[in-house]
Amino acid sequence: MNTEKQQGLFDEGTPLPGPMPWEEAAVEDVLIAEIALNKPLDDQYSYIVPDPLRERIRTGGRVRVPFGRGNRFEYGFVTALKTAADYRGNGTSQGVPKRLKSIESLVDEEPLIESQMLQLTKWIADYYLCGWGQVLHSVVPAGVRRGAGTRLETFVALTPEGEQALATHSLGRKQRAVAEILKSRNEPVLATEVAAAADCGTGPIRELERKGFVERLKIRSEVELAAAANVDKTEEFHPTAEQAASLEKILGTIQSGEHRTILLHGVTGSGKTEVYIRAIEEVVSYGRQAIVLVPEISLTPQTIRRFRRRFDSVAVLHSHLNDADRHAHWKRIKSGDVQVVVGARSAIFAPTPRLGLVVIDEEHETSFKQDTTPRYHAREVAEQRTRFAGVPLVLGSATPTLESWHAAKTGRYDLVSMRKRVGNLEMPPVTVVDIRNDPQVRKGQAIGRILTSSIRSALEEGSDEQPGDGQVILFLNLRGFSPAVWCPACGSSLRCDDCDITMTWHRDIRRVLCHSCAREADVPKACPSCGHQGWKFVGAGTQKLEDEVRAKFPEYSLARMDSDSMKRPGSHDEVLSAFRDGKIRILLGTQMIAKGLDFPNVTLVGVIDADTLLHQPDLRSSERTFQLIAQVAGRTGRSHRGGRVLVQSANPADPAIRRAAEHDYLAFSASEMQDREVMAAPPFRHYARVILRGEVESDVKRAARALADRIRQCSDAGGTGVSVLGPAPAPISKLRKLHRFHLQLAATESESLRALWRRVEADMPRTPGVELAIDVDPINMR
Ligand SMILES: Nc1ncnc2c1ncn2[C@@H]1O[C@H](COP(=O)(O)OP(=O)(O)OP(=O)(O)O)[C@@H](O)[C@H]1O
Numbered sequence: 015m016n017t018e019k020q021q022g023l024f025d026e027g028t029p030l031p032g033p034m035p036w037e038e039a040a041v042e043d044v045l046i047a048e049i050a051l052n053k054p055l056d057d058q059y060s061y062i063v064p065d066p067l068r069e070r071i072r073t074g075g076r077v078r079v080p081f082g083r084g085n086r087f088e089y090g091f092v093t094a095l096k097t098a099a100d101y102r103g104n105g106t107s108q109g110v111p112k113r114l115k116s117i118e119s120l121v122d123e124e125p126l127i128e129s130q131m132l133q134l135t136k137w138i139a140d141y142y143l144c145g146w147g148q149v150l151h152s153v154v155p156a157g158v159r160r161g162a163g164t165r166l167e168t169f170v171a172l173t174p175e176g177e178q179a180l181a182t183h184s185l186g187r188k189q190r191a192v193a194e195i196l197k198s199r200n201e202p203v204l205a206t207e208v209a210a211a212a213d214c215g216t217g218p219i220r221e222l223e224r225k226g227f228v229e230r231l232k233i234r235s236e237v238e239l240a241a242a243a244n245v246d247k248t249e250e251f252h253p254t255a256e257q258a259a260s261l262e263k264i265l266g267t268i269q270s271g272e273h274r275t276i277l278l279h280g281v282t283g284s285g286k287t288e289v290y291i292r293a294i295e296e297v298v299s300y301g302r303q304a305i306v307l308v309p310e311i312s313l314t315p316q317t318i319r320r321f322r323r324r325f326d327s328v329a330v331l332h333s334h335l336n337d338a339d340r341h342a343h344w345k346r347i348k349s350g351d352v353q354v355v356v357g358a359r360s361a362i363f364a365p366t367p368r369l370g371l372v373v374i375d376e377e378h379e380t381s382f383k384q385d386t387t388p389r390y391h392a393r394e395v396a397e398q399r400t401r402f403a404g405v406p407l408v409l410g411s412a413t414p415t416l417e418s419w420h421a422a423k424t425g426r427y428d429l430v431s432m433r434k435r436v437g438n439l440e441m442p443p444v445t446v447v448d449i450r451n452d453p454q455v456r457k458g459q460a461i462g463r464i465l466t467s468s469i470r471s472a473l474e475e476g477s478d479e480q481p482g483d484g485q486v487i488l489f490l491n492l493r494g495f496s497p498a499v500w501c502p503a504c505g506s507s508l509r510c511d512d513c514d515i516t517m518t519w520h521r522d523i524r525r526v527l528c529h530s531c532a533r534e535a536d537v538p539k540a541c542p543s544c545g546h547q548g549w550k551f552v553g554a555g556t557q558k559l560e561d562e563v564r565a566k567f568p569e570y571s572l573a574r575m576d577s578d579s580m581k582r583p584g585s586h587d588e589v590l591s592a593f594r595d596g597k598i599r600i601l602l603g604t605q606m607i608a609k610g611l612d613f614p615n616v617t618l619v620g621v622i623d624a625d626t627l628l629h630q631p632d633l634r635s636s637e638r639t640f641q642l643i644a645q646v647a648g649r650t651g652r653s654h655r656g657g658r659v660l661v662q663s664a665n666p667a668d669p670a671i672r673r674a675a676e677h678d679y680l681a682f683s684a685s686e687m688q689d690r691e692v693m694a695a696p697p698f699r700h701y702a703r704v705i706l707r708g709e710v711e712s713d714v715k716r717a718a719r720a721l722a723d724r725i726r727q728c729s730d731a732g733g734t735g736v737s738v739l740g741p742a743p744a745p746i747s748k749l750r751k752l753h754r755f756h757l758q759l760a761a762t763e764s765e766s767l768r769a770l771w772r773r774v775e776a777d778m779p780r781t782p783g784v785e786l787a788i789d790v791d792p793i794n795m796r
């Protein structure tokens with residue numbers, strides 16, 4: 015961390031002499047800007063606003079400032095504008111700004127960040143213990159920061175001296191023509207436009223500029239945005255009784271004009287989306303905007319079409335947008351021209367001018383937490399944003415996180431439930447199949463005997479009208495061909511040179527791949543540990559599963575969906591629409607196919623291995639197992655054709671698996687909640703995880719110990735009630751060549767963690783070559 019500081023506003027410690035009377039006026043007149051730089055520091059830096067910028071500078075806009083001893087130029091956001099008077103009377107000093115540097119130039123004519131967003135980003139910086147500037151930097155998309163898709167153009171304007179000169183000086187004919195045009199327009203005009211209007215070259219303009227009669231401005235010009243596609247606006251349902259009840263609750267909150275968070279717990283297929291849409295229709299009718307957050311992978315044409323059908327103006331923010339499109343969307347949203355913003359995590363920062371509602375669909379998804387600084391959770395940010403705006407937040411899920419469930423149980427959230435599927439459809443029966451003694455599995459196959467015959471019958475038996483058009487979804491949470499390359503002589507597996515991770519065999523590229531750092535390598539002829547020749551490829555990933563399914567069901571069309579097969583933008587949509595049209599009969603894949611899909615002909619879902627998440631060293635492994643099985647199971651039985659689910663497991667008695675099979679979220683959450691309480695785990699305790707990493711293992715270890723000592727010291731001294739766990743090597747002890755140690759802070763009150771950390775930070779022990787990251791409310795323990 016950088017501790018370099020610009021000369022502060024006040025020389026702490028040394029009392030300053032009061033200003034001389036003749037200095038007073040000048041000091042009163044000084045305008046000072048507080049600037050947040052893109053650095054992991056909480057500090058604001060004060061700069062003098064030079065006179066020419068006084069009228070144009072705005073909070074929320076960016077400026078270029080000299081920083082540090084070398085006066086390197088840095089970009090920063092203006093977070094506040096103050097006069098010297100604002101610094102007086104705070105009791106700390108005389109408040110005379112002194113030896114401040116000046117802002118070099120303005121970057122934005124219009125502020126990028128509105129005042130409520132400024133407040134929100136400050137909250138994020140405080141809550142997640144990172145720099146305000148870092149947050150500001152990350153909430154504005156790169157395309158917006160760079161002005162992608164717009165051009166920087168030269169405008170000219172008449173200065174006050176120029177105006178005077180026009181009245182009193184004798185100017186050359188062409189110079190006078192230019193000045194007259196600028197005076198009559200009374201705003202900056204494109205230099206080329208003035209030249210054309212005055213019928214001259216740029217010479218006279220430059221001459222006026224040299225005399226100080228004209229100033230030159232660089233301003234970005236806009237690019238036309240393509241009109242939104244026209245969609246047939248139909249699809250109206252008569253809401254079910256449960257939908258109507260949920261809606262009534264949400265509408266009541268909207269009309270109350272107050273912030274509340276509403277947890278909409280609705281089983282898969284209960285029609286949550288329809289509830290969101292109607293609630294949004296209400297706020298749109300008041301001329302307000304809504305933001306809908308969905309997991310990236312749900313940004314399918316299917317979801318988007320549903321919103322486009324019901325609203326005139328929908329902006330979709332997905333990760334494949336280029337910078338120019340992103341910028342265009344940003345501006346359109348900012349202008350108030352967009353009714354609904356649908357997007358992944360970062361769409362929570364969409365600059366809607368009159369926010370009326372935020373919806374987070376599938377609120378349990380881990381992708382709502384960012385795993386780089388600022389490590390925010392979109393749900394918490396959304397809660398603050400809607401609180402500041404005084405509007406409701408709706409969280410929807412069939413399998414809410416224990417955090418949200420706890421909040422609903424204790425009254426912090428309101429709870430509405432939808433227990434039945436739309437159209438009186440039954441939840442599909444789920445059978446857990448014990449594969450420990452399955453003859454096919456024992457031979458190394460991924461699909462056991464019972465699942466094989468179930469797949470066959472699902473594909474063969476159809477309805478009376480159309481025999482044999484059933485479809486099958488097979489879910490396996492591991493990509494690649496074999497998750498381990500194992501030496502039968504010494505028992506070691508091939509590991510990544512840079513990470514503490516076994517390499518996965520990818521047969522398509524005929525190499526092993528590290529799923530953490532994406533490093534590729536050839537498989538050595540002989541085992542590096544013992545020299546034995548003859549590797550065993552152990553376990554099955556989706557590629558191997560694909561082979562097996564093709565071999566067993568050669569007559570049926572199949573598609574594999576995982577991040578390897580879906581690299582090309584659009585390929586995901588293509589496969590889903592082929593599946594919808596019945597051109598694909600078997601769809602197999604990873605999490606990508608686990609959520610949101612709504613296909614009536616899917617009569618069988620097979621979970622190849624329910625245990626992949628179960629034995630992770632993570633306190634949420636049961637919760638994740640439950641969620642995943644319940645979500646995948648939800649992909650079938652979505653029409654009168656019905657459907658069933660087979661879950662293969664070597665732990666068929668595991669409570670998470672059993673409860674998911676019974677579709678019993680209430681029982682699962684009740685028992686899991688008890689376990690969490692006993693373990694002093696979230697949601698009963700708040701955690702912050704500190705990760706240290708560096709190239710030299712002993713340095714990292716030493717730094718972790720020193721930091722832990724310092725934390726314990728501060729904690730004991732402050733009587734904070736924070737417990738400190740560790741340090742210990744992180745579960746992944748090496749990642750991308752860096753050794754990792756972590757320690758965890760736990761407390762009943764989240765605020766105690768922050769108070770403690772701020773004390774620690776004030777005098778942080780530093781070890782060269784060791785980086786540190788802090789993750790508040792971590793959900794990833796690797
Ligand atoms: N009131 C209704 N009448 C008839 N059909 C409806 C009604 N509401 C929703 N549907 C349809 O029911 C299906 C399921 O709805 P939806 O996808 O919103 O469920 P969901 O609760 O979001 O499920 P999941 O959690 O599985 O994503 C959709 O095809 C939707 O068009």
Ligand SMILES: [Zn+2]
Pocket residue numbers: 510511512513515528529530531532533750
């Ligand atoms: Zn690696």
